[in-house]
Amino acid sequence: xxxxxxxxxxxxxxxxxxxxxxxxxxxxxxxxxxxxxxxxxxxxxxxxxxxxxxxxxxxxxxxxxxxxxxxxxxxxxxxxxxxxxxxxxxxxxxxxxxxxxxxxxxxxxxxxxxxxxxxxxxxxxxxxxxxxxxxxxxxxxxxxxxxxxxxxxxxxxxxxxxxxxxxxxxxxxxxxxxxxxxxxxxxxxxxxxxxxxxxxxxxxxxxxxxxxxxxxxxxxxxxxxxxxxxxxxxxxxxxxxxxxxxxxxxxxxxxxxxxxxxxxxxxxxxxxxxxxxx
Numbered sequence: 001x002x003x004x005x006x007x008x009x010x011x012x013x014x015x016x017x018x019x020x021x022x023x024x025x026x027x028x029x030x031x032x033x034x035x036x037x038x039x040x041x042x043x044x045x046x047x048x049x050x051x052x053x054x055x056x057x058x059x060x061x062x063x064x065x066x067x068x069x070x071x072x073x074x075x076x077x078x079x080x081x082x083x084x085x086x087x088x089x090x091x092x093x094x095x096x097x098x099x100x101x102x103x104x105x106x107x108x109x110x111x112x113x114x115x116x117x118x119x120x121x122x123x124x125x126x127x128x129x130x131x132x133x134x135x136x137x138x139x140x141x142x143x144x145x146x147x148x149x150x151x152x153x154x155x156x157x158x159x160x161x162x163x164x165x166x167x168x169x170x171x172x173x174x175x176x177x178x179x180x181x182x183x184x185x186x187x188x189x190x191x192x193x194x195x196x197x198x199x200x201x202x203x204x205x206x207x208x209x210x211x212x213x214x215x216x217x218x219x220x221x222x223x224x225x226x227x228x229x230x231x232x233x234x235x236x237x238x239x240x241x242x243x244x245x246x247x248x249x250x251x252x253x254x255x256x257x258x259x260x261x262x263x264x265x266x267x268x269x270x271x272x273x274x275x276x277x278x
Contacts, residue, residue, distance in 0.1 A: 008054045008111040052080035056092045061102040062123040065114045072139035072176035118150040134165040138179040141171035177216035200237040213245045
């Protein structure tokens, strides 16, 4: 997600706010405003993605817009996604620009205005896949950034794959890794509950079935001594009550999912007393 506080301003917006041409030149010389292209400026502290949007034309779109809303994005795609409407002009050179253009109908707005969350989700689905949509959708549900009307708007524009993601989404995932866990395990028809309080252990990231705890150590800090000790104490308390804990980090979830899935299924077989598969 992006924590920059910058913005994109047009000369018309600056003039309406009382900024004269002389003051504009002073602010540019002082580095308070940065000229992106003719008639468009960014404020100091604006992130690289919004600087690209300002230079390219249009508005932030897709995962770029999702990051600026603080939503959990799975993809590590570093390209800037720009929303353009019919009749708009793009300004970046085709040879050097790495921006991804999204051409879809929608209301006009200032360069700094983001698309609505339902539109951002529709753009993500078209640009990536249902898995990326699902992760961002659950983040939007958790943060209250999408309501029933927004979900209805998405359903009206969905296909079977998107409808599956919409039907499976919930608002209880605390991170995208928890969403990813539920999405990727859905084909096994397992009972996966997230952010559950377990006696003598505390709140766990996921409870699969009745006895398997899965912790998604995606936040920095679990590897240092105090956090490591706390995790070991939690795991010992879980074992004391006949519960089994598996811990995976971000890299394992995203880049070694086959191992994560095999570990979960193997632990479930052991806990249920079932014979191992051959």
